[in-house]
Amino acid sequence: MNASTPATASNATLAGSAEITGHPMVLSLSCKNSRGIVHAVSGALLSVQGDITDSKQFDSPDTGTFFMRVEFTTPESREAVEAALEPVREEFAMDLGLWEASRKTRTLVMCSKDGRTLNDLLFQQRAGTLSVEIPVIVSNHLELQPMAFFYGIPFIHIPVAKDAEGNSNKAEAEAKLLDLVAEYDIELVVLARYMQILSDDLCRKLEGKAINIHHSFLPSFKGARPYHQAHERGVKLIGATAHYVTADLDEGPIIEQQVQRVTHAQSAREFVIRGREVEGSTLSRAVKWHAEHRVLLDGKRTVVFD
């Protein structure tokens, strides 16, 4: 949800004085930890009649970095708020993001043949329970095109293949993808079981802007057929991991992990089926948090203000 909704509601209950009839915004920032940050930020917000409805902070002992996410309402314009924060941003050399809370994250979804996770994402974005808009879907296969049609979203087929000489068209395919990212003003790329490995170059270009669902419980069982590896190993829990894409395959910062119980009586195929379930909800959760600007990067780890 957009957490500022209830806050607005609450303020309304407080005999809504004029200034509280503002619009909800989200601020997230990180900088080297030092004293006075909170005071400076809250002061800047106060200067634009900002009413803080939710705020979370974390001071990372490992990196000495300070993280903060603030939801607030203000009658002032986005520009005015930005201007008020600028001196603070400068003083503390902050990485700072500022968004209208109601604004949805423009998201490109990449998929292949398995529709389970795509289906979860599309249903939720249409139901309005996921703060994303999905202007375009990309796939290297055609199987899921009807689902895209059903949800009224353009589906672009970018096949990846090798020719007779064994030369892959991967480079062109990735170039096309980047064109789409630019053309559609994409802020987030979600790999909903897109089974191709992205080039290091593409991973770098999408750093912090692409989320992958790993169909197993990282850091174990990396690579191919993890459920079959897990089944062979006789694990009693299987899981899924949603993480940011990095050049280092399957080593990106983890956003969310979930597990499901399994038993000896279930086949590897059943592991896969149960795995799909948990993959879908794990990826949706991660996309939701990212789209609500709740995920910040702390070195190789994530700070999740859920």
Add this chain to the structure above:
Amino acid sequence: MNASTPATASNATLAGSAEITGHPMVLSLSCKNSRGIVHAVSGALLSVQGDITDSKQFDSPDTGTFFMRVEFTTPESREAVEAALEPVREEFAMDLGLWEASRKTRTLVMCSKDGRTLNDLLFQQRAGTLSVEIPVIVSNHLELQPMAFFYGIPFIHIPVAKDAEGNSNKAEAEAKLLDLVAEYDIELVVLARYMQILSDDLCRKLEGKAINIHHSFLPSFKGARPYHQAHERGVKLIGATAHYVTADLDEGPIIEQQVQRVTHAQSAREFVIRGREVEGSTLSRAVKWHAEHRVLLDGKRTVVFD
């Protein structure tokens, strides 16, 4: 753990300038929501060279109440910090609590015959994973006295019974308990499966200072033999609820709930055994949060800043 530990560590990593070698403190407050609270609080902390290491807020849409918990380090004394906060407390008419983070909550544990939850609590407090000290244990039975001895904690037997005329000594028993609360400067009373129902009067006197573990999943299956009720109903999950004690039996604000999976193949007795497990960890979790000043009251609900 005491969450300010890592923060201190982190500060240490920040090339510890003199003022950061302070002592960790915890501040929690609630007041009617309005603008400028965060700025005022952070300003007061800044004035005592407070370095905020963790801070969480919540603005309750249902009650219009603002809640805040701050961990910070300061080189100043507790008194100095209190003085710096006083004008803020007054301006916003705050309920405000201020503690040394390292200070343990003085806790009196009441038990009866079943030692599982008592055992969990005593082990953890001795292991130092629970920020409580337990100066005295009270029971209406003698079964658990050896455990108290093992942990070197005074065990006081306050039997509750009816005499020949059917007059109960409950009133005197509760009076004795209150004497102990006063004598030992008790800040928290934990009912670790103390099977007696407290009088409304005692509940009121301990309001917000007594935690009970309900051996079932509130609000269902209240009252006697809940696991047997649950077994009869054929539930697939059983749970436990840790809540503050109120005059309204089993209706106190919920602090923590946990569940465990059960099947048709398990007897009511097995439900009880599995229930004990989840009771122990649920109560320990609730006591831990309370002792770290993470639990605030929002009407009939709790705000848990974990």
Add this chain to the structure above:
Amino acid sequence: MNASTPATASNATLAGSAEITGHPMVLSLSCKNSRGIVHAVSGALLSVQGDITDSKQFDSPDTGTFFMRVEFTTPESREAVEAALEPVREEFAMDLGLWEASRKTRTLVMCSKDGRTLNDLLFQQRAGTLSVEIPVIVSNHLELQPMAFFYGIPFIHIPVAKDAEGNSNKAEAEAKLLDLVAEYDIELVVLARYMQILSDDLCRKLEGKAINIHHSFLPSFKGARPYHQAHERGVKLIGATAHYVTADLDEGPIIEQQVQRVTHAQSAREFVIRGREVEGSTLSRAVKWHAEHRVLLDGKRTVVFD
């Protein structure tokens, strides 16, 4: 999954001798507990060269009823197996069911306006991860018709309303439903958030053949707006319950229950959103078990051989 798949596979690995190239079947039975049942059943199966691949039993201490589910492969026809079992069925006065494991349960889904759980069911039945076929969908509203079209399933609109005189057409609506149940040879009716209360008469007619998802954690928070009740109560876990429909509203035998963690920071609306998630997977799980003949009735409880 159809648990006999791996078994067949395994048998294949055992240098498939002729008799093992049979077809997988499922047998489920219950009767008053007495000695010799297992021997009699296994003897009957042996007489049709049945190869038991999975078998589970339960002897209910509460009702004195014996329950058994057997998966086996046989080269003989369904009729031959039935004939072989007939004397056993008679001797022990068994309730007995016998199915081809590959046969899908003919299921009618009823829905209203919220598509989340319907979407889960339809996707899974098409993906083949749910052993049901859905020949028809019934709704008292039109919102979900496009989804039915997408999955290529007939959608029948049976509005339920009151006329000017306040007379409801509920009786006719339920009559129509029963006609459809007959017309389409329906074995299972799934109420995927169909928000109408069925008449006692209909409930009785569908006894053991209709599954409902209760959008909360039975037995607590029955009736209307349970998530809002839960939110008001400040619970830390919300859940969903899939149960058989009985005349006694929300009191039917429980098949499956699942929970999700919530916090003070989430609004009642967010409770609903998270609730939908858990409802979908809880209902799918219950339908899957029922369709695989894993659920037997033990008085007001269920025996689930998962």
Add this chain to the structure above:
Amino acid sequence: MNASTPATASNATLAGSAEITGHPMVLSLSCKNSRGIVHAVSGALLSVQGDITDSKQFDSPDTGTFFMRVEFTTPESREAVEAALEPVREEFAMDLGLWEASRKTRTLVMCSKDGRTLNDLLFQQRAGTLSVEIPVIVSNHLELQPMAFFYGIPFIHIPVAKDAEGNSNKAEAEAKLLDLVAEYDIELVVLARYMQILSDDLCRKLEGKAINIHHSFLPSFKGARPYHQAHERGVKLIGATAHYVTADLDEGPIIEQQVQRVTHAQSAREFVIRGREVEGSTLSRAVKWHAEHRVLLDGKRTVVFD
């Protein structure tokens, strides 16, 4: 629990005819899968008036092995039952175990300095919720001796150290352990965070008779300081794995796994604390299942009939 309890109860409810007033026994077996096994076993039990109260089977597709566990009551002696089963055992070349259900597994617990898991085990065995008796505790340190005294269990200190020349006394230490295993008729050795690595030779001698708790989520984060590895990796779930000891360190067959949620805000130390919790309940669960003869080996995997 001892699953035969409810069964007996149930039989009692069945107007206990003479033959049912027997004693509960547990039979577990495995053999190459073929037809007629169930019929043969049930026939043998019938011949000793065995009343089957619970029975579970599994036919492993991966190894072609058939597994079965039966709980039954019989008026006949253990010897009589064994004799009745002998021909069946021979015919199918079965690995077969037969126990009085009420008989507790003689267990030796090894520990080091951390008492959390030991405390769980000792409390539960005394509470009677774990079907084990613990005649002796072994440790390479003295820290936990008081706990052993409290529970009235002999505590034997077998230090493991290197002398001035760097020669370890490990060989003698392990020899002493094996002497104790023989002296006390030990059937199960539980490594309750015994931090020494056992020699391959000892592992082989204890194969299938020793359970270890791995303080992390296998197969990831093997070896030293797994929680710190996990913290560094930024995982969102930590877990514990209880497995049989094999020469291949941390690669033994997995019996049980459990997880706990963690966040960025928790330090590695807090990971350890939460980890201890889940370790304790994971190990107890595994020991409980083993002691109730619910765990069978299927190659490198376990079949758990819980």
